[in-house]
Amino acid sequence: MSHWYDALALWLEANPHWLALVILVMACVECLAVAGLVIPGTVVLFSLGVLAGSGALELWQTLLLAYCGGLLGDVISYGLGRRYHQDIRNLSLLRKHPAWLSGAEHYFQRYGVTSLLVGRFIGPLRPMLPLVAGMLDMPFVRFLLVSLLAAAGWSVAYLLPGWATGAALRLPLPAGFWGEAGAVAGGVALMLVLVIHSSLRELRWATLLAAGLCAALLLALLLGVNHLQALDQGLMALVQEQRAPAMDSLALLITGLGDFHTQAAAGVLLTLLLLLARRFQAALYVGSSMLLTALANTALKQAFARARPDVLLQPLDTFSLPSGHSSAAFACFLALGVLAGRGASARTRLAWLLLASMPALAIALSRVYLGVHWPTDILAGSLLAGMVCALSLAWLQRRAPMQPLGARVWWLILPATLALLGTVSAWALPEAIQQYRY
Numbered sequence: 001m002s003h004w005y006d007a008l009a010l011w012l013e014a015n016p017h018w019l020a021l022v023i024l025v026m027a028c029v030e031c032l033a034v035a036g037l038v039i040p041g042t043v044v045l046f047s048l049g050v051l052a053g054s055g056a057l058e059l060w061q062t063l064l065l066a067y068c069g070g071l072l073g074d075v076i077s078y079g080l081g082r083r084y085h086q087d088i089r090n091l092s093l094l095r096k097h098p099a100w101l102s103g104a105e106h107y108f109q110r111y112g113v114t115s116l117l118v119g120r121f122i123g124p125l126r127p128m129l130p131l132v133a134g135m136l137d138m139p140f141v142r143f144l145l146v147s148l149l150a151a152a153g154w155s156v157a158y159l160l161p162g163w164a165t166g167a168a169l170r171l172p173l174p175a176g177f178w179g180e181a182g183a184v185a186g187g188v189a190l191m192l193v194l195v196i197h198s199s200l201r202e203l204r205w206a207t208l209l210a211a212g213l214c215a216a217l218l219l220a221l222l223l224g225v226n227h228l229q230a231l232d233q234g235l236m237a238l239v240q241e242q243r244a245p246a247m248d249s250l251a252l253l254i255t256g257l258g259d260f261h262t263q264a265a266a267g268v269l270l271t272l273l274l275l276l277a278r279r280f281q282a283a284l285y286v287g288s289s290m291l292l293t294a295l296a297n298t299a300l301k302q303a304f305a306r307a308r309p310d311v312l313l314q315p316l317d318t319f320s321l322p323s324g325h326s327s328a329a330f331a332c333f334l335a336l337g338v339l340a341g342r343g344a345s346a347r348t349r350l351a352w353l354l355l356a357s358m359p360a361l362a363i364a365l366s367r368v369y370l371g372v373h374w375p376t377d378i379l380a381g382s383l384l385a386g387m388v389c390a391l392s393l394a395w396l397q398r399r400a401p402m403q404p405l406g407a408r409v410w411w412l413i414l415p416a417t418l419a420l421l422g423t424v425s426a427w428a429l430p431e432a433i434q435q436y437r438y
Contacts, residue, residue: 032073034091036127037124078134078147088131107125118351177230255366257329262421267286270335288392294331300380301318321376342402
């Protein structure tokens, strides 16, 4: 099997157009109604990502192919539902497994448009929700707009890990890289498994467990950061190899979303709008999470005084560990994800947190791409934010659960916050271009 896989990898590297076609088709099938339930799409896409990262395709090409394939699968599924409506139930496979369709239908009727965003990251629901949207005559323009957004996060979540693994196998990495990478990845994976397991079982202490695990992993990372230099240098080399002028402007725009002034303005705006909507507990949660994360990040920067990577023509003169952009972004978006999941099932709450982590992860990765932070800096920042958000939530819910915000409140806070983040980031772009020259 290993010999066959090596031969296939070499052939696909020599014929990258075939690999591109396979990624496009498999991404489409993974998101296609019914078909996406019967194939191990996650494993297949990860393997294809490894092959692409081994030199056959660039990262942007891989993500674009997966994005287009996933979007095509959504549109086909929607079209089938819109064409056949309730007759879909007569398919032999759905007659044998009626729960596949009924579960997605119940989820869609309960959460509406939101289900297409959140359900994208819930395996059994992903290929069925577009079909249900067509069956229930959701307007196509609305469906397409949501799918355009959801497919972007999905393609990154499913293809980036495999591509990064393939690229890491290809590059001449420092001695000790794989041991350090295994230790860090194992710690993060164990933390996520325990948090997900305790959350799905609805354990009372699940939030405190999440805070404790984040704190333990953060402490281990801070104390052992000097022993992770091979990991930092190897990942930095991998990311810097992908630098391209066309991507720099996008990275600068994304990194501007995590700037201190941008995040401070977003935090103040969010808190004030929640107070205006008389959601005092939610306002206290957002304000405390973002403020305490910023204070803790500043204290840790001064305590560890770690120098930044020497990539820019004029390196920044502030300290590097933890990343302020990473901690601020994760604090902001995780807080929004927590609020979005109030009153929902554990699976839906976890999906909201995953969805909320996508923009925060993009901001964090932009810092490594621009060469102003080591990878362990952004990991430390995300763990710090996760710890503070979980502790704040546990404290606020010590007597009663936090209540859902309601659709009217979301229509008040979400457009205003996104408009602020986008405007401030775009306004600061010219200055950032000069600051981050390399």
